Amino acid sequence: MNYFHELSTFLPAIVTTIAGLSALLLAAFKVSVRTVFGVTVVSLIVALGVSIGDLSGDTGVSFYGMISYGGTAAFGAFLVSMASLFTVLLSRDYLESIGQHVSEVYAMILFATTGMFGLAASNDLIMLFVGLETMSISLYVLAGLRKNEKEGAEASLKYFLLGAFSTGFLLYGIALIYGATGSTQYAEIAGAADFSLLFMAGVGMLLTGFFFKISAVPFHMWTPDVYQGTPTTLTAYFATASKAATFVALLLVLSTLLPDQEGSAWQEVLGLIAIITMVIGNLVALVQDNIKRMLAYSSIAHAGYLLVGLAAGSAAGYSGVLYYLFAYTVMNIGAFGVIAYYEMNKGLDFSDIKNFGGLGYSQPLMGVLLSLFLFSLAGIPPFVGFAGKYYVFAAAVDAGLISLAVIGVLASAASAYYYLRVMVYLYFRDAHKEVEWTEPGRLFRITLLLLALFTLYYGIEPVLTSQSLIELLSSLY
């Protein structure tokens, strides 16, 4: 066995592990936080580069079938490292301004990212569990970063308790599946699946655990509180990186552990959960006045759209889901980033949407960027969010799930209201209190502009180039 080859299949995770351990060590030796930040950024760029390279490389399984590499897993790693990189780039200025800029944050982000790499590459239920827990435990810590404030403690505790509860489901499901099939590897389970009560119950438990993590209704209760209490750039990290990793893992489970089984009801279950998630997520978001809670419910709704793609259960559906995850990551980090910028300025509570009056004029660049990200989240062409929705719903229609697609688009029509509402405050209402604005740092601004560029470019990319992203993703299946 070629150890170097084995290791190279999991290179991004190895890079982030080393970087995370160094971050802890550097912190112990009182090296400046900015140096640790630099180490983190470099390691994430390396991980990103490696995962982009892996996209066009070969596919297979390694570590005795524990992980898969190349293809879907490589794209998962790409999403995770991209989301981590962008949130880290935005975090420095923001965390400094709220006085929480400590090296351990970066160590935790790197460990969580490592877990996500494992999760998004898992080919074995044990690996799935280890990846998920590595990620979750780091995230519980990050959620409680503002430990002296009530919201921070609430977010962390709630996230931990419900997260542990859901992990219990997941683990119990894994145990039952092992009992029914005698294996924890996806391919072997698929071969030995007998549709006994034991197996069905196991898969049900497994999916329940997933639904908790992707905050699908009715397992979504923790999301708004956690999103509200966590520092904003880290909320962006929760909403994108961890969701992307979990969705890729779910996709791997669905496509290799439960592929096309006769008489299985998974498709219907997923479709039903998708409907409830889209409808409840969007409806509750309508009445939120706290913008972070609104984005939390919007992220619930987006999980619903993603489930539509999974419910389609076809190659087009899976590539659509991966594309949507990319779109969602880019535009959501952008939206959280602008809000993080507002929060850096003292004088108003910028999580309250009512205080957004006139911000579009006092801060023109940020106003335009936020509008762009929100239009994209609402799925208005020509932004990347529309392209994502298009592929997902196209897959659903192709799979004959017309009613699911209709409910989906109607729910997303409702979503336009709350995204537009932010713009109503930004542009149509007057400011009611003066705020002394600080200029956004150069790094912060460049990161946001880059995200905006992606949002715009990938919305029109299919007509600009013949080597488009969706083409790449479709070739994975």
Added chain:
Amino acid sequence: MEYLLNITIYLPLLGIVAVLLSRTEAAIKWSSLVVTSLTFLLSLPLLSTFDIVNSHIPQYVTEGVQMLDGFDVKYLTGLDGLSLLLFMLTTLFGPIVILSSWQSVSKHLKGYYSMLLLLQTASLGVFAALDLVVFYVFFELSLIPMYFLIGIWGGAGRIQATLKFFIYTLVGSLIMLVALLYLGFHAGAVHPDLLFTLDWRFLSGSEYQIGLVEQTWLFLAFALAFCIKVPLFPFHTWLPYAHTEAPTAGSVVLAAIMLKMGTYGLVRVCLTIFPNAFMEFAPWFATLAVIGIVYGALVAMVQKDVKKLVAYSSVSHLGFVVLGIFALNTVAVQGAIIQMINHGLSTGALFLLVGMIYDRRHSRQISDFGGIARVVPLFAVLFMIATFASIGLPGLNGFVGEFLILTGSFFSELYDQPVFAIIAATGVILAAVYMLWMVQRVMFGPITHEENLKLKDLNAREVGLLIPLVLFMFWIGIRSEDYTRYSEQWVEHHITQTMEKSDLVLESAMYEELPGWAIRMYKPEATRELFTELPTKSQ
């Protein structure tokens, strides 16, 4: 020439860069004026080199690369007899709306002119798109600038008006999106080489047919989106709010161009792709159109606000267009196409004039005016011409369209009886009543308000921007064949093809299992009897 078409579409978008880089207010205004004028001038060769004899075939076609293996989603633009004049109307209104805002808009100029330019590109894209995905993208893109135009530069109730406008239209178009996807896969299944296609040239061609059941649902989904946009009664409730609250330029673009996207879509998509459903539902839509004509006119009659009156007159006038489209004969559809242009010219001019008087008097209430013809004679003359064009006085453009539509619907086989045309004709009379009554109360009689004595007449800029519109009103009114000839071949070709396609679908439906409602609705049995009777007689 195909490059020229794309340059015309995207030049306004590039103009936004110039606007954003401008440092002074004058530079912003002038750069957007130059860009839109240039767009108009560049579009003229498209008109002069257009091949009228083959107007049913899209010309100046740009075809992008196919996106995925078998998935035929690509950039595809071109102009044909249906879209050419609407495209030209859009480029014509570009400089006009810029000029109309010259003095009346003073806040956030960069944003304002950028939004107008973005709207211009989106509208041009809608009319030039030949792939339905591209069409959908531009259709939706046009919402964003209009949302901000109403929301930022609108009147007191602007926020509710703009949200209502946005959400209403979005619901319709999202339903259309699902129908679009379904249609794409269905067409891909029929197409020999592709898995998915929304190329209009294939969809409207005779080799592509859709079964009756699917056709019904798809037609209804598309028709809903377009009828909200038109707006057809009872989907019109967003329109009066949006119009009253929008700034002048917004109202003008909304009335002259954006509402046409709905009627244009009905012809472009519903008429050519879903022949059976189109013909079967024609009387229903004609009923709604006729209700809209009368209802819009009656509501317009009691309005106290001039702008709201013009807005309701739009509901009435667009009812005529819909009536003409669903009559499905050459005369009526020709009338509908030319009436789209006419409505754009006359209602656009009316909104411009209402905006001009509002800039001076800061009121649009009819009761605040009276006798102003003596104070502002130039304004009065132009206003009268636009009014007469709008109510269809012979010699002006409105007459041509309404006459063709009414004649066509009178003899329409689909409507079966002339009652639609007869009721619609009362709409013409009602239009004369509410428009002339409004003109009388605003223009003539004694001057009852002191302030009106000091009103200034139109200046050179304002007259200048109205002149082209008035010119076209007369030109179309006197020599309509100069304009109707562009769409003549298109209409003939596609109506014949629609009829043929519907027969083919009915024939194949005879051998299919259909649900009860579809049999009752389309009666393929009747066709079957026709076919089975023939051999028995010959025996």
